[in-house]
Amino acid sequence: MFQTSHYVFVTLFLEVFCMQRSFYYSVLDIEATNFPLTVSYPNFSILQCGTVCTEDSFCTEFLFNKTNKQCNAVHCVNKPGYSYQFLSSKNDQLLRFRKDLNWTYMGHYYYHVEKTATWEEAKLECQKLCSYLVEINSKDESDWLAASFFMKDNCDSNIYPSCTAWTGGNDRSTEGGYLWDHSNTLISFTNWYPEEPNGRDSENCIQLENDGSWNDRTCDIPLSYICEKNDI
Numbered sequence: 001m002f003q004t005s006h007y008v009f010v011t012l013f014l015e016v017f018c019m020q021r022s023f024y025y026s027v028l029d030i031e032a033t034n035f036p037l038t039v040s041y042p043n044f045s046i047l048q049c050g051t052v053c054t055e056d057s058f059c060t061e062f063l064f065n066k067t068n069k070q071c072n073a074v075h076c077v078n079k080p081g082y083s084y085q086f087l088s089s090k091n092d093q094l095l096r097f098r099k100d101l102n103w104t105y106m107g108h109y110y111y112h113v114e115k116t117a118t119w120e121e122a123k124l125e126c127q128k129l130c131s132y133l134v135e136i137n138s139k140d141e142s143d144w145l146a147a148s149f150f151m152k153d154n155c156d157s158n159i160y161p162s163c164t165a166w167t168g169g170n171d172r173s174t175e176g177g178y179l180w181d182h183s184n185t186l187i188s189f190t191n192w193y194p195e196e197p198n199g200r201d202s203e204n205c206i207q208l209e210n211d212g213s214w215n216d217r218t219c220d221i222p223l224s225y226i227c228e229k230n231d232i
């Protein structure tokens with residue numbers, strides 16, 4: 001009984017604590033066995049463990065071992081300067097918490113990050129979230145993204161950076177040879193705005209406009225971006 005109420009209290013406290021930093025954490029069961037990129041912190045409390053994950057933008061979830069108080073922050077991509085250990089464990093003593101974002105589901109999971117970033121920065125930010133810059137394979141997907149994320153009061157034009165977003169499409173390696181970055185596949189379906197693409201080798205990244213059409217754009221300008229992933 002003490003164990004249960006103590007556990008609920010800690011979980012609740014953690015949720016409240018993390019909500020203040022606009023993150024929720026979900027308690028997951030420990031079915032997964034491989035956590036290839038973990039940073040370990042010995043002798044932590046569960047709250048300290050939650051705090052390091054909250055404050056580390058590379059951390060997507062954390063594992064806390066109730067027995068030895070080891071905290072493992074799980075990353076999806078290598079963070080420069082950190083050394084990682086391979087963790088393989090299915091262990092009753094291990095608690096697993098995932099940092100939650102409001103992914104929108106439509107066959108895949110999508111998350112619109114309104115904070116603006118260059119295309120390269122946006123690519124890394126999506127990777128940190130175990131996802132990739134959105135890849136658009138149909139008119140339905142293009143229209144759905146625009147309707148879902150850009151239909152705000154102030155989005156009647158493209159002038160606001162958060163009413164338009166980076167996708168993973170680009171022709172950075174070969175002018176005119178458009179690829180989806182994550183899957184490294186040639187883009188077959190396209191939804192260019194009339195007279196686009198027009199930037200030749202000065203515009204190499206594909207921007208999703210607020211009407212769902214596409215524009216080639218200079219990769220270095222800051223725009224919002226949409227991350228996609230297949231599974232939660």
Ligand SMILES: [Ca+2]
Pocket residue numbers: 108134135136137141228
């Ligand atoms: Ca897609």
Ligand SMILES: [Ca+2]
Pocket residue numbers: 171175176199200201202203204205216
């Ligand atoms: Ca180009």
Ligand SMILES: [Ca+2]
Pocket residue numbers: 196197198199203215216217
């Ligand atoms: Ca253009």
